[in-house]
Amino acid sequence: xxxxxxxxxxxxxxxxxxxxxxxxxxxxxxxxxxxxxxxxxxxxxxxxxxxxxxxxxxxxxxxxxxxxxxxxxxxxxxxxxxxxxxxxxxxxxxxxxxxxxxxxxxxxxxxxxxxxxxxxxxxxxxxxxxxxxxxxxxxxxxxxxxxxxxxxxxxxxxxxxxxxxxxxxxxxxxxxxxxxxxxxxxxxx
Numbered sequence: 001x002x003x004x005x006x007x008x009x010x011x012x013x014x015x016x017x018x019x020x021x022x023x024x025x026x027x028x029x030x031x032x033x034x035x036x037x038x039x040x041x042x043x044x045x046x047x048x049x050x051x052x053x054x055x056x057x058x059x060x061x062x063x064x065x066x067x068x069x070x071x072x073x074x075x076x077x078x079x080x081x082x083x084x085x086x087x088x089x090x091x092x093x094x095x096x097x098x099x100x101x102x103x104x105x106x107x108x109x110x111x112x113x114x115x116x117x118x119x120x121x122x123x124x125x126x127x128x129x130x131x132x133x134x135x136x137x138x139x140x141x142x143x144x145x146x147x148x149x150x151x152x153x154x155x156x157x158x159x160x161x162x163x164x165x166x167x168x169x170x171x172x173x174x175x176x177x178x179x180x181x182x183x184x185x186x187x188x189x
Contacts, residue, residue, distance in 0.1 A: 007120045009128035017045060017062070017097040041065065041166040042090065043097050054080075061168050062097055064090040067142045069099055070157070072170055082110040083157050087142045102139035103131070106146055108157050114150045116143050 016025040022033040024047060035046040043062040049055040057074035069086040085106040088099050103122035108114045122139060125131045131139075153160035161168060 007124045009124040009130060010121070011130045012103075012125065013101040015099045015101070017043060017099070019043070019095045019097065035171065037169070039169065044169060046171055059170055061166075062090050062099060063166060066146070066164060066166070067102075068146060070161075070168065081107040083108040085146060087139050087146070102135065102142070104139050104143040106143060106150070108150065108155065110157055111155055114147055114155050116147055 013027045019036045024031045024033050031047055033047045037044040041063050046059045048057050054075055055073045056076050060069050060071040062069050069088050071084040087102045087104040090099050103118050103125055105117050106114050107117055126136045149160045
């Protein structure tokens with residue numbers, strides 16, 4: 001029997017998107033952003049991943065009304081998943097967008113399946129006191145709500161989001177192969 005070591009608890013990650021100066025502040029440093037675009041549902045972000053072993057480009061939509069960051073990665077090799085959804089609190093402070101990651105993620109294989117990952121990180125963070133009990137319960141509820149919605153839409157992310165009034169735009173261009181373009185439309189938020 002293989003025994004896995006419990007994950008090391010880490011504090012809640014808080015990222016800042018400084019739109020006017022095109023900078024993405026993460027727990028690992030500050031990165032230049034290629035594109036910021038405000039949408040009806042939130043904020044679109046596009047930037048290269050320089051020197052990353054698996055990822056070469058990242059696009060994301062910050063969707064505060066859904067408490068999700070919908071990410072599309074362009075991998076150096078084979079696509080590992082179609083979309084990565086971060087469960088998060090998202091708000092604005094003037095021209096800066098703030099994302100407070102709530103540990104849980106959903107990996108979406110469009111039209112096939114979706115799964116919730118990083119539950120072990122959520123539990124370790126709660127045990128270490130980095131997350132309150134209400135925040136933990138809220139994160140679980142948000143992740144399961146998204147997973148249930150995706151299941152009802154047969155794991156078609158675009159269809160599920162359209163039912164929420166959200167249309168996503170994905171850039172085609174350097175590092176953004178296999179990107180789709182959808183008209184931005186009315187959304188919540």
